[in-house]
Amino acid sequence: MIRELNVLENPTPAERRPDWLRVKLPSGETFKEVSDTIRKYKLNTVCSEARCPNMGECWGAGTATFMILGDVCTRSCSFCAVKTGRPPMDLDWDEPARVADAASKMKLKHVVLTSVNRDERKDGGAPIFAETHSKLRERIPGVTIESLIPDFRGDWEALQIVLDTPPDVLSHNLETVPRLYRDIRPQARYERSLELLKRTKQQGVRSKTGIMVGLGETREEVIELMQDCVDHQVDVLTIGQYMQPTKMHHPVMRWVHPDEFAEYKEIGETLGLEHVESGPLVRSSYHAERHL
Secondary structure, eight states: OOOOOOOOSSOOOOOSOOGGGOOOOOOSHHHHHHHHHHHHTTOEEHHHHTTOTTHHHHHHTTOOEEEESOSEESOOOTTOOSEESOOSSSOOTTHHHHHHHHHHHTTOSEEEEEEOOOTTSTTTTHHHHHHHHHHHHHHSTTOEEEEEOOOGGGOHHHHHHHHHSOOSEEEOOOBSOGGGHHHHOTTOOHHHHHHHHHHHHHTTOEEEEEEEESSSOOHHHHHHHHHHHHHTTOOEEEEEEOOOSSTTSOOOOOOOOHHHHHHHHHHHHHHTOSEEEEOTTOOTTTTGGGGO
């Protein structure tokens, strides 16, 4: 039996970060090599742009998540540390080859891609995803790919561009429960994101999504979201603790205990999700090779 989770009914901003969220500072020769490679090929990573707490661990192990389509996002989500504004350039058609060269140099067998939103374009930058998939497979025989894509504002033709040259896993994050979208993810639509995930699975591509907790959601809302994922044929769900990147961003309303993350995993897999990766430091690309 799953015990009742201790969720505050009227949460106030949390204060001191608990011990289970403390991580080591990045260091080591492999970390430096990854950093140098990213710089050499003039690439961006979500690891550094989004201030991921696992950067030291992942880069120290020789892995990184490449962020394509530039480093300026057209949206203004209140949880995200990526720069917001109008992207200063058109699509960079040399970027896919640089990603493939960097991944080859890093000897990656599994590559994770993500991007900013490019809402100023009708196609949302989808052709760069497709081209990067192609270049990676040309450059690294047998490579597997996960792509974490935007919602393309519900333009299913743009989604089809990605699916026509499909990754092994296509990911799109719900981020939070629908009640909080107005504050957390104002330019997105919960139902639209679910539809994208369902369309992905209907074309035979493994589907994945992720959420953060500690934003003010309730236990019941998280369970309802997991049921929505099951109903829309999602294969993999990641759940991690939200951590406020700056004082200008949405505050942390609660530090969720590791035991609660373990229980969310149990609940989600009982509901019918194939795999739930749930823990305080889990991010959508964390241990992504496990989600194939």
